[in-house]
Amino acid sequence: MYVAVKGGERAIDNAHAWLAEERRGDTAVPELSVAQIREQMALAVNRVMAEGSLYDPELAALAIKQARGDLIEAIFLIRAYRTTLPRFGASAPVETARMACLRRISATFKDAPGGQVLGPTFDYTHRLLDFKLAADGEVPAAPETPAAPAEVPHITGFLNRDGLIQEEPAGDDTPPDLTREPLELPAGRALRLQSLTRGDEGFVLGMAYSTQRGYARNHAFVGELRIGTVAVEMEIPELGFAIEIGEIELTECETVNQFTGSKTEPPQFTRGYGLVFGQTERKAISMALVDRALRWKELGEEDSGAPAQDEEFVLYHADNIQATGFLEHIKLPHYVDFQSELELVRRIRAEAEAATSREAAE
């Protein structure tokens, strides 16, 4: 129960003023610019764009600065801003097969056409703190070698030719949008993927990890992981044709999963899919694993009762803004609620004490 109370305005104003001062920190240290965050904290910016569900690096960097580096708070700011934007329309589905890849690896085929391109990865680093970064240091230019302009085909396309992997038939249905209609269950795969791609990285990672540890086990290979830029094309009604309205960076993960067949499907490989804004490979792999686990019904698999198979559990708890909103509201004044609880406990105690003393007297 909420009861309006007045007061606290001066305390709130002063708290906000102090927050601004604390955000700035020691003024003897130079202030961080939004451009510095965008360029040098790029993976944090990517996460805020992915979970904020709005691709705009400049805004995400600003949100990180305003939130003092609290990424969930920054995501909250982006989500709030997003709701103020008029919707111009929807893009044509992006063509990830035509991605300009800066990273592209496959754990299933060593000699994949297009090759194994590592890109700017943390993999193979020793995870030792680099104290050179604590001092000002010039970074040597990254080596370059001539690149043949060639399209890099999807690995799953090769398996498809032999019919060894479940098909992903193209279509042009208008997908449901959970930013427009509330999420209702059972959710189709389109809605699940939208929910997962903006879901909390930690939560989706935990769910994915649970499938690897045996809860809804479906042993996954990373068929392909690619990071790069794709053009975004949209039909412009006043022109009557489509133009590219921009270019975004994406991470795509396709998993290939063992599948022994079911009542409806032959033994073949099945697929999980992850597609996330920015360079966000941990999230994209996690998304693919959870997507695959949630597909048990359409593939005719057993429900093993695992959390990652429970669409209600996963989808209703993946959103960190919903979660943090409900969680953090309990710190706000509940004086009246608590007053009634207090009275209840006092009355029960009084009754219990009265009963005890009656028994003692008898």
Place this chain on the structure above:
Amino acid sequence: MSEIETRKGWMSLLARAPADRLEQLWQGAGLAPAFAWLRAPEVGGVMVRGRMGGTGQPFNLGEMTVTRCALRLEGGAVGHGYVQGRDKAHAERAALCDALMQTDAATDLREAVLAPLAAEMAESRAARARKAAATKVDFFTMVRGED
């Protein structure tokens, strides 16, 4: 290339162009045509879609910011600007270029603005491709077995 394809080409280039570089080239071209707004610049969102498994049914991935506007030159040519991000001046430049590309100024504009933009954007893309190529793995097999 058809007229529409050509127009698509320059509009797409202007949408993706770095706003400050477009501004520099535009200033360098010394063009200041008079125009009237048909739609003043406005910032909005576009829902970006992906396909399940890269090839399947569409799903909503998330939005991106886009700024659009439309204007008419005194000569009557109508230009549309749809650009990535929230920069209204960028959208205005893009719409002006789109309109001028439909006039006699097209050849000069292409030379002064569009061609250098296209070349620079292609070079920065190529530079990233060369860095990626340098991280391509060359596998070799160690000699196995015993003599």
